[in-house]
Amino acid sequence: MADGPKGHLVFACGSGLYAVPAERASEVVNLPPLTRVPGAGPHLLGVFAHRGEVLPVIDLARLIGKPVDETFRRVVLVRVPKGAMAFTATRVVGVTVIEGALPRLGDQGALAFMHGPARVPAGECAAIEPEGLLEFLARGR
Amino acid sequence: MTAAVDGVVLCRVGGARLAVPCDEIDAIAEADGELVDPSVAFGEVLAPVGRALQAAGQLLRVDSVDVVASPGLAVLPTPLALGGLIGGALLGFVELSGQLWPLVSVRGLLDWLTTRPSP
Numbered sequence: 001m002a003d004g005p006k007g008h009l010v011f012a013c014g015s016g017l018y019a020v021p022a023e024r025a026s027e028v029v030n031l032p033p034l035t036r037v038p039g040a041g042p043h044l045l046g047v048f049a050h051r052g053e054v055l056p057v058i059d060l061a062r063l064i065g066k067p068v069d070e071t072f073r074r075v076v077l078v079r080v081p082k083g084a085m086a087f088t089a090t091r092v093v094g095v096t097v098i099e100g101a102l103p104r105l106g107d108q109g110a111l112a113f114m115h116g117p118a119r120v121p122a123g124e125c126a127a128i129e130p131e132g133l134l135e136f137l138a139r140g141r
Numbered sequence: 142m143t144a145a146v147d148g149v150v151l152c153r154v155g156g157a158r159l160a161v162p163c164d165e166i167d168a169i170a171e172a173d174g175e176l177v178d179p180s181v182a183f184g185e186v187l188a189p190v191g192r193a194l195q196a197a198g199q200l201l202r203v204d205s206v207d208v209v210a211s212p213g214l215a216v217l218p219t220p221l222a223l224g225g226l227i228g229g230a231l232l233g234f235v236e237l238s239g240q241l242w243p244l245v246s247v248r249g250l251l252d253w254l255t256t257r258p259s260p
Contacts, residue, residue, distance in 0.1 A: 035158065035242070035243065036157055037223060038159065038182070038226075038227060038245075039182060049241055052217070053217070054217045054233075055220060056222040058222065083220055083221035085220065085222050134221055138222055138223075138224040138225070139225070
């Protein structure tokens with residue numbers, strides 16, 4: 001993860017706090033009705049059409065095996081050069097600066113694309129590396 | 142350039158929806174005989190009575206079918222995060238009456254269902 005201070009959008013998904021680079025967070029929208037995708041893992045809640053594009057909705061808590069909170073009503077849209085995805089959010093905390101290099105939270109799975117714990121005013125969060133996480137999901141978890 | 146499909150068969154498997162290109166289907170049949178059942182792989186429960194799609198010499202069991210004969214239906218690309226789902230049989234999505242339907246190659250789906258390891 002880059003060492004310099006970087007603005008991040010911080011949001012909650014259940015009891016966990018997550019952050020994505022602010023320049024990658026394109027929108028926060030209300031969760032629309034989802035279309036289930038047959039054969040998808042439990043972390044992939046479904047897809048919805050947004051501005052002519054199909055977006056997958058990823059539940060980060062399910063993805064990394066944390067307790068699930070079904071009260072999410074919004075999704076954070078994240079766009080990287082290779083594509084876009086939406087993360088469920090029970091609460092959007094705001095934008096904050098995360099400084100310094102942070103270690104990976106794990107060596108394998110989705111945690112290899114999360115760094116931290118990062119100290120933010122709301123607590124400790126996992127900073128997501130969206131490019132790597134999207135590639136990981138594309139490999140078919 | 143936007144991809145397009147000329148007609149789809151809309152199917153339901155429990156709570157899941159599928160659209161299949163019409164040109165892949167040989168017949169829509171009664172759900173009799175040796176059927177390939179997608180319900181376990183999809184985590185769904187089939188209705189007691191249903192239909193079957195015949196393709197590549199096999200019968201895929203579904204709950205219901207509706208034919209949409211419209212030519213040139215736009216196919217929205219599959220998001221990268223869904224790469225490899227259903228053994229690569231997911232071709233994209235079609236949007237009909239405000240609803241998204243996963244567009245699936247029935248031949249690819251049958252291959253995946255009949256060759257994937259048991260859960």
